[in-house]
Amino acid sequence: MDYFILLSVSGIAIGVIYGLIGMGYALIFKATSVVNFAQGEVMMLISYMAFSIASSWTLPFWGLLVVCVVMSGVVGLVIERVFIRPMLGQEVFSTVMVTIGLAVMIRAVVVMIWGADPLLLPTDIGDSGIEFGIVFLYTSQLYAIGLLAFCVFSMWAFLRFSRMGVAMRATASRETTALLMGINVTHVYSIAWAIAAVIAGISGVLLGTIYGLGPDMWSQGLRAFPAVILGGLDSVFGAAIAGIFIGLLENLSEGYIGRGLKEISGFIVILVVLMIRPYGLFGTPEIERV
């Protein structure tokens, strides 16, 4: 039983990160119907930038997080303006390939600037943690859970109540109609990219604090794919929930079935789920008219 609890808790801790990355994917897909393959890379870029900031100024964790949120918002806006905006009106597939090209470029740039050696994000919460019975959780892991909850709640409130959120849902539902209703769709797109980058930035800072930085950090973005597919590509909350589920599943399958399953159990699950529900658990089926 203890083994089960330990596995589950560490599974949830990593699942929270998947959930955060997945929310970024889902938000961009919802608004622009593009999968941003560079989400993991944006996360990596922000956490390396956070490293530079944290090593030149001494900031408390929350201060660093706020600085990173602002910074990643700017990064998201720049990416949207430079790479994505010119692709408006092109096929979705082309835009997706642009994000893949962008991903390759960011990976290269990060290693060119910061080198390939693993680094640790210096923060004041470092190794501290709290013990719950047999389970030990780092403060950073607790923060991660809290921040996911916060992001989910604020995204819900944003999409439900704010003017921009409603505009975003309208654009997601049908772009042309949204345009006809007087919604500035390009503006909605840039906001979506900025928010997704902010979420990526938050997960980057958390990941850097918990596991450290390395040139293969972007692969966490890939590992979060099962989460967002399971939840449905256009469901922001589905991605958050499915992220936790995938984290749990990875740890439990590794612990009980066999070594190495951690890397693939998520992908096996999405193969099965997609056969039954081609649009994920919470995604909206697309009804095509010819």
Next chain:
Amino acid sequence: MRTGVIQESYGELISLFRNPTQTYWTVALVIVSLAAPMVLSNHVTSLVNGMMIVAVGVVGLNLLTGTTGLISFGQAGFLAVGAYTAAILSADYNMPLWLCLPAGGLVAAGFGFLVGIPSLRLKGLYLAITTLAFTIIITHIILSAESITHGSSGISAPKPAIFGITLATDKSFYYLILVVLTLAILGSANIKRSRIGRAFLAIREQDIAARAMGVPVARYKLYAFVVSSFYAGVAGALMAYQIRFVNVDSFSLIISIEAVSMIIVGGLGSTAGAVIGVFFVLGLAEILNLVFSSMGGPMGSMSVLELKGFIYGLTIVLFLRFEPDGLMGIYREFKNRWVNWPFRY
């Protein structure tokens, strides 16, 4: 003034060569490619060999992604299956090359069929991510099935030999690859001008409409998967013989992405474009390699690798931004200008 190629019958419309000029150029190309190894140095020949092998796989991917419109990031997985099949059969069971090549293709085609089934209900990016999942799963299976695949230590493949003739040098191996690539291109061109190819195109444009026109969509989607994974499997088998060592690490996800970017650079849906795209992208990488290694000095080998990655990503982005029809699009535009000059059209 020539006003264009006018096709007067259905037979002319689907013929392999549209006009005499095209035939002459093809003959010239065949002669050049037959003579090439006699002129090129050993090093360049081995580079060209590598490019031609990739071209076999990319021509197959073009049938799936360019012609049928099914986006696949699973090509690396099929490549791995083909390479492992050929390496295992030739190293552990002493099978001859002429058997291993098609075997690699067939086993990969079997996997293509398996991946094709769940993807019948999926579209667009959901499909892309499913095929991506396949690559990750297949790599894991290869790593864990140690009794067959030797796990992470990899397999050494024997020297390629066909009907008793050892193709030990790159120059002799060149001709084998040339034959395979020619067959691959002919196969692709013939599929595209047949009933099957027209069904593929119909599915790409709008699969519900295709179904309404009486195209059995599920069957043709499976065809596309099986054929393209067969191509990738054969390419993988050739790769095993060329590198003479097969390891899971050579079949990472980036290979699939490179393959897709090659057909985009070449021009989606065109067989010639696929081949040109391969030579352009890999040639660019080689040229960059030369430039950076000649500069040498302050730049470490690490940053050269990164700079190459950066320029590679930039190439994809720039092509999509400014020339979405790829190199074939540039060629078509140039041809039109050339024919119509001094008029615009």
